[in-house]
Amino acid sequence: VSIATLPAPALPQPRKVRQSPQELLGRSLAILAAVAVAMAVIFAVTPLSGGLGWAICTYAGFVAADAFDNSRSHGKVVAKDRVATVLVCTAGLCTIVPLILIVFYVVKQGLGGVTGAFFTETLESVGPADPASVGGAKHAIIGTFEQVGLATLLATPLGLLTAIHLTESRGRLARVTRVLVDAMSGIPSIVAGLFIFTMFVLKFDQGFSGLAAAMALAVLMLPTVARTAEEVIKLVPDGLRESSLALGAPQWKTVTKIVLPAARSGLVTATVLGVSRIAGETAPLLMTSFGSDGVNTNPLHGAQSSLPLFAFQRVRAALPTQIARGWAGALVLIVLVLSLFTIARAVAARGRKGP
Amino acid sequence: MSDLGLLVEQARPLPEPRRIDPGLTTGDKAFKFLAAAGASSVLVILGLVALFLLVDATPALKTAGFKFLTTFEWNPDGTPAAFGIAAVMYGTTMIAIIGLIVALPIAVGSALFVNEYAPARLGRPLVALLDLLAAVPSLIYGMWGLYYLQPHLNGSSKWLTDHLGFIPFFHTTRPVFGSSMFVAGIVVGLMVLPIVASVTREVLSQAPRAVCEAALALGSSRWGMIRSVILPCGRSGIVGAAMLGLGRALGETIAIALILSFNFRPQTEILAPGGGSVAGLIANNFGEAGEGQRHALVAAGLALFIITLIVNTVARLIVNKTSKGKME
Numbered sequence: 001v002s003i004a005t006l007p008a009p010a011l012p013q014p015r016k017v018r019q020s021p022q023e024l025l026g027r028s029l030a031i032l033a034a035v036a037v038a039m040a041v042i043f044a045v046t047p048l049s050g051g052l053g054w055a056i057c058t059y060a061g062f063v064a065a066d067a068f069d070n071s072r073s074h075g076k077v078v079a080k081d082r083v084a085t086v087l088v089c090t091a092g093l094c095t096i097v098p099l100i101l102i103v104f105y106v107v108k109q110g111l112g113g114v115t116g117a118f119f120t121e122t123l124e125s126v127g128p129a130d131p132a133s134v135g136g137a138k139h140a141i142i143g144t145f146e147q148v149g150l151a152t153l154l155a156t157p158l159g160l161l162t163a164i165h166l167t168e169s170r171g172r173l174a175r176v177t178r179v180l181v182d183a184m185s186g187i188p189s190i191v192a193g194l195f196i197f198t199m200f201v202l203k204f205d206q207g208f209s210g211l212a213a214a215m216a217l218a219v220l221m222l223p224t225v226a227r228t229a230e231e232v233i234k235l236v237p238d239g240l241r242e243s244s245l246a247l248g249a250p251q252w253k254t255v256t257k258i259v260l261p262a263a264r265s266g267l268v269t270a271t272v273l274g275v276s277r278i279a280g281e282t283a284p285l286l287m288t289s290f291g292s293d294g295v296n297t298n299p300l301h302g303a304q305s306s307l308p309l310f311a312f313q314r315v316r317a318a319l320p321t322q323i324a325r326g327w328a329g330a331l332v333l334i335v336l337v338l339s340l341f342t343i344a345r346a347v348a349a350r351g352r353k354g355p
Numbered sequence: 356m357s358d359l360g361l362l363v364e365q366a367r368p369l370p371e372p373r374r375i376d377p378g379l380t381t382g383d384k385a386f387k388f389l390a391a392a393g394a395s396s397v398l399v400i401l402g403l404v405a406l407f408l409l410v411d412a413t414p415a416l417k418t419a420g421f422k423f424l425t426t427f428e429w430n431p432d433g434t435p436a437a438f439g440i441a442a443v444m445y446g447t448t449m450i451a452i453i454g455l456i457v458a459l460p461i462a463v464g465s466a467l468f469v470n471e472y473a474p475a476r477l478g479r480p481l482v483a484l485l486d487l488l489a490a491v492p493s494l495i496y497g498m499w500g501l502y503y504l505q506p507h508l509n510g511s512s513k514w515l516t517d518h519l520g521f522i523p524f525f526h527t528t529r530p531v532f533g534s535s536m537f538v539a540g541i542v543v544g545l546m547v548l549p550i551v552a553s554v555t556r557e558v559l560s561q562a563p564r565a566v567c568e569a570a571l572a573l574g575s576s577r578w579g580m581i582r583s584v585i586l587p588c589g590r591s592g593i594v595g596a597a598m599l600g601l602g603r604a605l606g607e608t609i610a611i612a613l614i615l616s617f618n619f620r621p622q623t624e625i626l627a628p629g630g631g632s633v634a635g636l637i638a639n640n641f642g643e644a645g646e647g648q649r650h651a652l653v654a655a656g657l658a659l660f661i662i663t664l665i666v667n668t669v670a671r672l673i674v675n676k677t678s679k680g681k682m683e
Contacts, residue, residue: 189608283634
């Protein structure tokens with residue numbers, strides 16, 4: 001009898017029921033709305049003003065209020081976690097804002113200038129008073145294709161050989177080279193230009209030319225190609241190499257017939273990434289190809305223009321019509337570079353999935 | 356001996372043993388040589404850069420002597436010629452530091468976001484877009500910074516100097532903003548953001564997963580795990596990433612040349628027009644440079660080359676060490 005009437009042992013506190021993500025989101029949104037309205041009221045009655053200021057104050061107020069709400073219901077640890085989550089997510093999403101702003105602004109400024117004439121005319125007979133619709137960048141487009149093409153011809157073989165050496169052989173040279181390739185990828189582009197200027201333009205007395213520009217661009221392109229190619233060649237399974245060697249193939253045949261074909265799409269990516277790295281370079285061109293207003297199809301001799309140089313010099317001319325031409329050049333350039341980059345990525349993604 | 360006659364039958368001469376030739380085939384020798392030659396092109400090019408810059412800079416370095424590093428003036432064509440990189444080096448450093456202050460927190464945040472918070476569905480496109488940002492040419496950053504960002508930053512600059520003017524850097528006596536180290540620094544920060552973010556992402560993903568799981572199993576929140584495991588493991592890697600960004604920021608040219616209005620004194624007011632940059636100075640003055648000026652500019656370029664080479668190499672060594680050594 002007595003057993004039945006014993007007082008039941010006290011239960012431990014049940015674990016607090018957490019809110020579902022939906023409830024949590026709803027609560028946060030409610031707090032955000034409340035803070036936004038409160039800030040709007042504060043901005044209306046005090047001398048504070050400005051949309052950006054309001055956004056920043058609302059954001060800071062939201063983080064504080066949300067932290068307070070969470071610390072009341074879940075304690076300090078959860079509140080800290082919430083603050084960190086909000087800040088980290090903001091930083092993550094912040095990274096794409098500049099890209100969107102830049103691309104939209106360039107399109108907005110440049111779209112009016114990209115007409116048929118932009119691709120078929122030059123600046124040779126354009127006076128300072130002519131409207132922006134007169135004249136074009138035909139000479140610059142020709143120059144860009146020739147210079148980038150030459151630079152690719154110079155840099156790709158060297159970059160691929162470097163990558164092959166880095167992956168297929170061990171030893172001191174490979175270790176040193178890896179460090180040097182990294183060091184080289186950090187060379188400021190203007191230093192590459194100065195180098196080609198002092199060596200090729202002055203010492204070898206070649207004068208300004210598209211080839212000089214291509215050499216400076218090749219110096220900048222080489223490390224990009226070498227690093228990317230090294231990464232993709234490393235991905236080729238060792239089993240393929242070993243089977244080839246076990247069947248008696250010498251190393252050079254193994255590399256040329258097995259390894260490089262297996263890494264083919266990755267090598268295309270490496271080259272195109274290198275091209276997109278240099279296509280927009282401006283600084284080294286100032287002292288190597290110098291720029292001109294007319295067509296010069298011979299890259300081996302004489303000053304030559306190119307899209308980045310065209311845009312830079314138009315903007316520097318500081319006349320509204322010239323700046324409009326500069327923006328058109330910038331738009332064509334950014335479309336060129338970003339599509340090259342996207343192609344490189346697409347090829348790489350297809351290569352990963354297999355043929 | 357004679358009773359063993361049967362056994363001492365004349366031994367047959369052995370066939371020649373197969374000759375062991377550890378040497379490579381001619382094809383392989385040629386292949387090795389070619390690859391090594393390609394790889395040493397990197398060494399040769401770097402050596403040639405140093406050599407030709409040094410040769411062309413020598414007249415200027417002789418004229419200026421040791422003062423080249425300490426003179427706050429740029430007048431190489433004057434009589435007497437007085438020039439040094441102290442002012443532009445100061446400006447370059449200030450701009451790079453402002454850039455890093457902008458880029459580093461966003462980079463670390465985005466690295467954590469992609470690694471720890473975002474689902475792969477969201478993280479992967481984010482990384483692709485960030486890489487796309489890295490492909491935008493310097494010139495376009497410069498034009499965007501000059502025509503879009505600069506007018507939009509005027510309000511913030513005014514607010515900073517009005518309310519935080521007691522901090523020396525934000526103080527300004529002239530009510531003029533723009534063409535300043537502040538604007539240039541923010542643009543440079545956006546330019547180096549992709550590389551800092553991608554290296555940070557890589558080093559932060561090296562934190563041992565088992566230790567992260569242990570932290571969570573002990574009841575840590577996600578932020579607790581990040582603070583107690585991921586950030587301590589990646590600390591030196593983040594330093595390396597920041598230094599890589601610094602190396603890039605020091606060499607930025609066209610964007611700064613477009614935005615900044617140059618002067619040659621150590622200006623602490625980052626919001627007011629003025630400042631300097633080694634690379635921007637070269638880009639601005641090279642076109643009209645006479646003989647003396649050119650030698651001086653090449654000398655400045657040589658200094659920039661040496662500094663970026665050191666910063667980049669040290670940064671890479673730090674990053675590589677972090678990525679390779681599996682921390683426990």
